[in-house]
Amino acid sequence: MVLASASPRRKELLEQAGYNLIILPADVDETLPDGISPEDAVKYLANKKAEACAKFILKEKPELSDLPIVAADTVVYKDEIMGKPMDRQDAKRMIQTISGTFHHVATGVAIILPASGKKDVFCDVTKVYCKNLSDDDVEAYLDTDEPYDKAGAYAIQGIFGKYIERFEGRYDTVVGLPVEPITEVLNRFNK
Numbered sequence: 001m002v003l004a005s006a007s008p009r010r011k012e013l014l015e016q017a018g019y020n021l022i023i024l025p026a027d028v029d030e031t032l033p034d035g036i037s038p039e040d041a042v043k044y045l046a047n048k049k050a051e052a053c054a055k056f057i058l059k060e061k062p063e064l065s066d067l068p069i070v071a072a073d074t075v076v077y078k079d080e081i082m083g084k085p086m087d088r089q090d091a092k093r094m095i096q097t098i099s100g101t102f103h104h105v106a107t108g109v110a111i112i113l114p115a116s117g118k119k120d121v122f123c124d125v126t127k128v129y130c131k132n133l134s135d136d137d138v139e140a141y142l143d144t145d146e147p148y149d150k151a152g153a154y155a156i157q158g159i160f161g162k163y164i165e166r167f168e169g170r171y172d173t174v175v176g177l178p179v180e181p182i183t184e185v186l187n188r189f190n191k
């Protein structure tokens with residue numbers, strides 16, 4: 001398949017599941033329409049990334065148009081939508097918001113088969129419970145490189161994993177790509 005993503009986590013999740021990938025990241029404007037829900041936001045952006053990639057393939061690489069394109073977007077939400085933090089202060093605010101309580105992580109996925117025009121866009125949500133972090137814990141975490149390219153300023157699969165108490169739903173949805181539902185869509189496309 002074609003993975004329209006620059007995220008090493010998404011690549012790893014699909015490779016672990018045995019998929020062969022061609023990586024063609026889509027660079028799109030990630031500005032969201034005002035008042036959009038988190039679920040609609042991740043579907044909107046995943047769709048935008050997959051559509052941009054499909055357009056590129058049909059124009060520049062038609063030999064790839066029989067391969068399904070997969071694109072995704074992940075946000076954390078707790079009252080507000082949290083994408084990637086702009087800076088340390090923004091990351092601090094996000095970590096303080098999720099500390100000692102639960103939040104949700106939504107990953108939107110868009111799958112397009114350019115040759116046939118088949119398309120599926122869906123969203124999967126996991127509820128995550130985070131331990132209470134002391135001020136020192138927060139500052140020490142912000143000193144690492146981990147928060148700055150992650151939605152909600154943390155990685156469940158990384159250093160921050162020790163602060164995750166439990167979760168309800170799929171783990172890979174939190175990391176950035178729910179593999180099993182993607183496989184189901186691809187199987188349906190092949191029928």
Ligand SMILES: Cc1cn([C@H]2C[C@H](O)[C@@H](COP(=O)(O)OP(=O)(O)OP(=O)(O)O)O2)c(=O)[nH]c1=O
Nearest residue numbers: 005006007073074150151154155156174175176
């Ligand atoms: C919450 C959480 C997010 N993340 C990551 C997944 C995504 O890579 C990132 C959210 O940013 P996204 O904008 O969804 O994706 P991206 O910019 O990394 O990649 P692309 O748009 O090219 O597909 O946060 C984790 O790795 N672990 C986590 O626990």
